[in-house]
Every structure is written in structure tokens, then in C-alpha cells.
Amino acid sequence: MKVSDILKTKGSAVITVRRDETVLDLSEKLRQERIGAAIVSMDGHTIDGIVSERDVAYAVAAHASRLPTVLVETIMTKVVVVCAPDDTVNEVMSVMTKQRFRHLPVQDGQKLVGIISIGDVMKHRLSEVQLEADVLRDYARVQR
């Protein structure tokens, strides 16, 4: 199973936010779309950074009541690890758990083609596991 298989089911829509938008704008976007992270991009294609609900949450400690007016670029992560459509789900799963990322943008060459979360990865692993279990059950039945 590959990253492109996940994108096939969830689609390649990516929610982006500009680096000069406020954290309040960002939080409204996250809440409205019911997502955990947005790609920071000025033009919708080039990745300037990534910003997650964790960045917002941790920033409450530092900025308190001033946080709504702080700019996205202040709290975003600039060095972004990406994956490619051809990467396997197992590879991505291992990168996510080892490096403690929950979201990876998907880039095809220079083009941003999607974003996958640890929830997406888990959902797909789960369907594989269930499929394997069904196959094994059928196999066991035949053996008897």
C-alpha cells in the first residue's frame, strides 16, 4: 500500500494558510475543516512551512491573551519533512512514529499534491489488517 492509495480515498485537497495570517485565522480554519494541521503557503503550491494544532496549543503558554494576533509565521515549523506518492505506508508510518510527526505533506516533484495524517495511515493499516484476518480465517476453514 502506497501514499497515493491513501490520497485516492481522502483526496488531494490541502488546506493552506498564509504566513502573514493570524493564529486566530488559523484556528478558525482548523476548527471549521476539522483538521489538525495546515500547510503554510503564499501561493497554494510552494511549501513555506507547516503549522499544527500542537503549535497553536503550545503557543498559548508563551503568548497567552496576545496569541490571536500573533502571525502564523511565528509559530510554524519551517523545515518540513515531506513524502512522495510512491512511498509505502509502512515507510511513512515509521517516519511518523520515529520523528514524532503527525502530518506529512505529499509532494510529487515540486508540486504539493496532498497531506496525510497519522490517522489516515492508521485507518489504512487497519483495513489491511482486517483483510489479512479474513484471508487467514478463510485459509483456516479450508484447512479443516
Add this chain to the structure above:
Amino acid sequence: MVMTVANVLKIKGRIYTTVKPTETLREFAQHLKDDRIGAMVVTHDGDTLDGIISERDLAYGLAKYGEKLADMKVSELMTKVVLVCSPEDSIEEVMDFMTQRRIRHLPVKEDGELIGIISMSDVVKAHLTGRLMSARLA
């Protein structure tokens, strides 16, 4: 090999941090940051499970409450009805549960007593470990 919630707790430890319902959301955010975690169990006495509160609650709460958020209390934003799992549950059951209910953290209870909390990352990691061990045995 079947991995269970008990296996996960063995790896990550039974230690979990708690926050009081009367603490402010700014204090809660500081705890999350200090411990590098995403959610905490809310308890007023260290034993009773009053609720659970996560980084998502803070991020979405900012949209709703704006500048007032930081000084609000944990009790005002926490989720009160808390879904839990037990040490005997299999990792795949928990994966299924988390996917269906769209939750990322589950407190673990044994005989009514709170013994830990597991996250989606913990579960995925345990699943990978289980697969790896099965592959070596095969």
C-alpha cells in the same frame, strides 16, 4: 503476535500526567509543552477521572474564545464523557475504536482504576512492533 494495551503501557510506562480542573488553560498549555505531550487526564483529586483535555481543544477553543482563552479554566474546555480502554484490549481493537470515534487519546482503566493513557502514536508504534516480531517468528 497479538499486541495489547498492556504491552503499550509496558513500553511507555504507567506514568501519566494530570491537570486539575481549576488550573488555567495557559497553565495547561505549559504542562503540555513541558512534557511534550498532546493531552492530559483531568482530575481534581488525583484518582477520579473528571475528563480529558487535548491540544485540539486548545487550538479549536482559540477560534471560539479568542483572547479570553488563556485565562479560562480547564473545566470549561475539557471533555467530560471520557471513553476508556482496558489493558486486555488488542491494539487492533483500539485502532478501530480511535478511527471510528475520531479520538487520539484513550485513558486506560483496570478494575475502575486509572492506570495510564495511550495515544494514536503509541498504538501505531505498538502495531509496527507487533508486525516486526511476527515477521521474525515466521
